[in-house]
Amino acid sequence: MAEVTLFLREYARARRDVGAITPSSAQLSRALTRYLVPSPGHSRAVLEVGPGTGAVTRHIAGALTPLDTLDLIEANPRFAALLRQTYAGDPRLRIRTGLVQEHDLGSYDTIVCGLPFANFDARTTEEIFDRLLGALRPGGTLSFFGYVGGETIRQTFADGAERKRTLAGLGVLRRILRRHTFRTETVLGNLPPARVHHLVPVSPPAHSARPQPCDCRETPSETPSEASS
Template sequence: MAEVALFLREYARTRQDVGAIAPSSAWLCRALTRYMVPSPGRPRAVLEVGPGTGAVTRHITGSLGKLDTLDLIEANPRFSALLRETYGGDKRLRFRTGLVQEQELGVYDTIVCGLPFANFEARTTAEIFDRLLGSLRPGGTLSFFGYVGGATLRRTLTAGPEREHALAGQVALRGILRRHAFRSELVLGNLPPARVHHLAPAGAPRHAERGDSCACREESS
């Protein structure tokens, strides 16, 4: 309950940066980590950007092997402190506080991103995706989500320059999806329902679909 209370306080205080209105559900966590598959013979490197209070982090750590690593980049200092308190004893995890644009990234097999791109300007969105996609190993994947109807709601509730920035950001995001998305799925079991997109660097081979059952439904972007 303490995590939920902190999440709600931070949403009310900095909703532009938090974006989400509730921690991710188990179904959304499963969809976001769908392509975090074992790599026999070598450790995996995973990056989570915008972990918040750690709903997806719990799911990721449960799937990590002894030699795997997980980097966590969280801009909100209160969320970052909670993550360090919760997972500080796990030597596989490395913690960074600040914007992902300001971090020195490694090379990763899987990147899971919880940033609220619907709130970002086009330049910020493009910069973040360029950095993340450029940090993937061959065959690596980047997964992120947005709320169903979120873009429409933002267009409706904004006006003037703020609305123009929102429209430009959405155009930039659609262009990134056209170039890099190989699968999108609708997760109904979340508050609110969300759409998860799985991306790979341009020119990368398509990934085989996994047969895991989940409370989601395919829907092309």
């Protein structure tokens, strides 16, 4: 309950930065971590950007082995403090405060991103995706989500300079999705329903592990225009 209260307080205080309306559901968390597949005997490096209060982090941490590592980058210092308290003493986790653009990234097998790209301008969106896709190891995946209908809402209520900024940012997001997406799935069990996009730098990797079931609908023919948060 304390996490939900903090989340709602920060959303009311800085909704452009928080972006989400509620913490991610278990169904959305499972979809976002779908390609965090087991690798017995080998270490995996995972990055989560924008973990918030840690709803998805719990799913990631639960799937880690003692050999794996998890880097968390959270811009909100209050969320970062909560995460440090929650995972104090876990040597696999490293929590960094600030924008992802401000940090030197390592190389990762899996990246999960919870940033509200619909709130960003074109340059910021492009810079973040360039950095994240560039930080993936061969065969690695980047997964992020946006809310169903989010783009329509943003365009309906934005006007003037804000509308121009929104359209430019969404245009960059569409181009990135067209180039890098290998799977999109719709998660109905979230408030509001969400679409999860799975990306790779050049071409889809060959995943041998069978994904776990989820109450979501895969939409391989989904147009990238509905990817906004």
